[in-house]
Amino acid sequence: MGKTLTEKILDAHLVEGELEPGEEIGIEIDQVLTQDTTGTLVWLQFEALGLDEVQSELAAQYCDHQTYQFDFKNTDDHRFLRSAAGTYGAYFSRPGNGICHNVHRENFAAPGKTLLGSDSHTPTPGGIGQFAIGSGGLDVAVAMGGGAYYIEMPEVVEVRLEGELPGWATAKDIILGMLRRLSVKGGVGRVFEYTGPGVETLSAPERMTITNMGTELGATTSLFPTDERTQEYLERVGRGDEFVPLGPDEDADYHDSVTLDLSELEPLIAEPSMPDNVVPVREAAGTEVDQVIIGSCTNGAYEDVLPAAKMLEDRTIDLSTEMIVAPGSKKASEMLAREGWTAELMAAGVNFSESTCGACIGIGHVPGSDSVSVRTFNRNFEGRSGIEEDNVYLCSPEVAAATALTGEITDPRDLDADIEAPGYELPDRYEGAESDIITPDSPIDDGLIKGPNIGDVPLKEPLETQLEGPTLLKMGDNITTDHIIPATQDILMYRSNIPKLSEFTLSRVDDTFADRALASNGGFLLAGENYGQGSSREHAALCPMFLGVEGVLAQSFARIHRANLFNFGLLPLEIDPETYERIDQGDHVEIVDDVAEAVRSGREAFTVRINNDWETTGHLDASARERDILAAGGKLSYVKQQHEGGSAAPADD
């Protein structure tokens, strides 16, 4: 039986385990990326591990999330990151140079290589055949130190693309169509491999819109084969020599297969407040819109802004609607400016932002109260835009531009006949100043520069024998990391100061949580399905740990967050729906038996006693390595122990 492309790349990087779905495998990581809001912990952990030089082929540090530097703490973080990149040997992309995924794909992403990034949209270059995965920062620190990355071997699912996109349908509609079909849980434990005749109809950047937003399906990653379209892209970014032909065997054995006929697609839109709340645009048409934004790592590239610019050329946007364009990279900004498109957009009434994540996480351009915002982003989780009861819709740049023209959600097919579908066009060459990437050998920094807000990473004691405490909070399904540790400006500046950041833990669900958790000296979180979906931010595990939370009982966990819980020594137990229903907030939870011993010995079923009254079972689905990490009180302690035990490379190696 032939191999999938996933199996081929993983096979070439395998250092431990077998490529059997569900089995834990260790893979070698060629490239790592990190960004400003997760990167500070990455480097603090790299330092705490006693490592002194980047060991992976390439490491890149981006400053993209909080580039407005509203507070000196953000600026200090950026200076610290530059000093860390300089000290340890990573590339440094200066604040404002663009979103990590956009800058990485332009400069470093390479087919056939593995990439690990402390950002959940790291899978973006899957569109050019790179096996790219998002993870918590500690896993990135270890991989950067030369250690393997461990994951459960995912099921590989074929997504067969037939036909060709009609007129106004775009790559964004392909991934929105997938979300409509499969939901935000549809990709958990899976890799989506795109195949079929429809693949060659899509350019590399279009493919990267799809792989970027595969994260919203919960997928481990998404992957396209490479072909002339990949080569064309690599040549235009000036790295044609990095092209490698890659694809699955003809008789590859997929776990499952989904077929999507591109010719049947139409413009789609995700309604508030979940990326899978997708309907055809025509069903939402007519809704009045206050704000339109084109940008983000999904649809902020040069090729994404261009169609909107063409649609708005010599026209003006609706007077009651504001429109902002935030190009994904400074190079895209520069190219749009040099070609005159920035001026066209400005003349149409559009405002430009620097290249940043910004509005995607509620930093700038926060929607007004009781207003509607239409964005080309990938996430519209409630409150993520910076206002609690927001109404954020997600769509393609074409739908966004049509909407800005009319002031209401508009299917571009209903625009005046003189506005034609602009199509999708790559520049002949991606050209711009190169001065915003500082190379590892640059003599700028040697030695870490820490401002007063940059603290240490707290460590947890080894797992105790007795675990008991109250159910501190009962939550529903699909709780996101934006609920656990929001990313808005007021909070984001504390990403390097865990004691302070912890005060905001779960504040969007219950603002008394942090105080109650600290006062209770231990306790548990209770949640429904897909707990911790969304971002890779390890703060969502680290802060509850700092507040004394000992474990999470949930019906299921999102992949990256589950790994982060192990990494910070929190016990993740799966419970069934009846148990979830029966336990109330405040109920006393006791894990019966010697927990540390049971974890170490491989026990899967744990007896959980509630209120000293009734018992149920919680399941721990964990590899031997994950159990050791948990028992040690988290991965930092575990790796240090191993390191002290004589291993030269970081422990996981």
Ligand code: MIC
């Ligand atoms: C996001 O899109 O939620 C973020 C902000 O990029 C996060 C990273 C973070 O929390 O810093 C992610 O996707 O991992």
Ligand code: SF4
């Ligand atoms: Fe930035 Fe938004 Fe992309 Fe996250 S999803 S990397 S916040 S643009």
